[in-house]
Amino acid sequence: MSNFTQTNGNYSKIYAKSEVSARFASKFPISYNTAMDKSQALREALVELFGDAFSVNVPLSAMSSFEIGGPADFFYEARRLEDLRAAVALAVRQRAPYRVIGGGSNILFADEGFRGLIIRNRTEGTAYGEGRLRVLSGTSLSALLRAALKTDLTGLEFLVGIPGTVGGAVSGNAGAFGRSVADVLESAVILEPGGAERTIPGEDLGFGYRNSSLRKSSGIVLEAVLASSPGDRKASEALMRDHLETRRTKHPPWGTPCAGSYFKNPCSTDGCKVAAGRLLDEAGARGMSVGGAAVYEKHCNFIVNTGNATCRDVLLLAQKMKDKVQAKFGVRLEEEVIHLPADASSV
Numbered sequence: 001m002s003n004f005t006q007t008n009g010n011y012s013k014i015y016a017k018s019e020v021s022a023r024f025a026s027k028f029p030i031s032y033n034t035a036m037d038k039s040q041a042l043r044e045a046l047v048e049l050f051g052d053a054f055s056v057n058v059p060l061s062a063m064s065s066f067e068i069g070g071p072a073d074f075f076y077e078a079r080r081l082e083d084l085r086a087a088v089a090l091a092v093r094q095r096a097p098y099r100v101i102g103g104g105s106n107i108l109f110a111d112e113g114f115r116g117l118i119i120r121n122r123t124e125g126t127a128y129g130e131g132r133l134r135v136l137s138g139t140s141l142s143a144l145l146r147a148a149l150k151t152d153l154t155g156l157e158f159l160v161g162i163p164g165t166v167g168g169a170v171s172g173n174a175g176a177f178g179r180s181v182a183d184v185l186e187s188a189v190i191l192e193p194g195g196a197e198r199t200i201p202g203e204d205l206g207f208g209y210r211n212s213s214l215r216k217s218s219g220i221v222l223e224a225v226l227a228s229s230p231g232d233r234k235a236s237e238a239l240m241r242d243h244l245e246t247r248r249t250k251h252p253p254w255g256t257p258c259a260g261s262y263f264k265n266p267c268s269t270d271g272c273k274v275a276a277g278r279l280l281d282e283a284g285a286r287g288m289s290v291g292g293a294a295v296y297e298k299h300c301n302f303i304v305n306t307g308n309a310t311c312r313d314v315l316l317l318a319q320k321m322k323d324k325v326q327a328k329f330g331v332r333l334e335e336e337v338i339h340l341p342a343d344a345s346s347v
């Protein structure tokens with residue numbers, strides 16, 4: 001793996017040791033009397049570590065493809081791996097709620113925002129060697145696909161048109177057209193909340209349908225190694241065009257505020273997946289709306305923000321949609337979009 005070509009970002013820093021302070025913090029946590037003390041202590045720690053390179057009261061609507069969400073108390077954008085590690089270590093040491101986000105394309109923020117630190121992962125870079133693509137987790141899936149095309153690697157075409165970052169895609173096992181990240185992820189470097197960093201083979205990441213064990217463990221993806229095979233670049237481009245055309249006919253137009261499919265496709269009694277959109281359509285969800293949140297007219301599994309939707313509108317609408325499907329089919333739909341409450345703890 002020594003002959004990698006750096007294509008972007010600070011790739012050489014990938015193997016730096018994790019922050020000792022995070023390990024230390026998990027053993028000797030700080031305690032506070034009030035929420036105010038905690039917030040003040042977090043602010044002071046952020047100033048000490050990052051100077052003025054973090055922000056306060058940042059509207060999360062700007063960080064989300066749904067364009068919904070009130071202010072986060074603190075917001076930090078990590079462009080280098082060491083900054084991502086340091087921000088997580090700081091939040092752990094301060095015992096402050098935090099969340100690492102990528103493109104914000106699968107998340108519903110609360111109207112009240114978030115009482116803690118939102119860390120946006122902007123660590124970007126890809127490197128190729130020995131038939132594998134290594135990629136930093138803040139890299140967008142579109143940049144990943146461009147890198148794959150450049151090196152004539154194929155097998156990742158199913159990811160075309162999915163917004164967001166590699167980290168978000170690994171954590172949620174993103175997929176389409178019958179394939180998902182679990183099929184192509186060889187290994188990932190994971191930062192554990194305690195500060196340890198481990199390289200974990202894909203098969204040990206507990207992948208399931210739009211799920212991985214990282215969702216429970218709060219492990220942060222720092223880097224991913226994707227297996228893809230040399231192939232015909234022209235055929236790869238043609239396949240991606242086909243996929244994009246299929247997506248264009250089914251999905252809301254690009255840029256429509258939404259977070260992709262709202263519900264997971266449930267399993268029928270024979271174990272096969274049933275399209276949640278079809279169940280919702282047959283149960284009568286088409287045309288439903290609450291406030292500014294509406295069921296997308298051409299695909300009932302999309303909730304779109306028609307302009308002034310609140311998180312509350314979306315949650316109410318989603319509940320009504322679930323109730324309809326439950327009443328008609330006896331099936332309980334499960335959310336694919338992640339709702340982050342304002343007072344969520346980190347783990």
Ligand SMILES: Cc1cc2nc3c(=O)[nH]c(=O)nc-3n(C[C@H](O)[C@H](O)[C@H](O)COP(=O)(O)OP(=O)(O)OC[C@H]3O[C@@H](n4cnc5c(N)ncnc54)[C@H](O)[C@@H]3O)c2cc1C
Binds near residue numbers: 099100138172175176
């Ligand atoms: C128009 C549209 C179409 C979509 N189509 C599809 C589709 O076809 N298939 C599909 O699977 N999804 C689809 N999605 C949903 C979304 O794009 C994917 O789930 C994507 O992988 C989310 O990545 P993200 O970086 O935006 O994650 P975010 O929304 O930022 O975060 C989602 C979750 O992942 C966690 N996370 C983010 N980065 C990391 C990290 N580095 N380490 C650990 N956890 C992390 C966050 O904490 C959060 O819990 C679509 C969304 C939209 C808006």
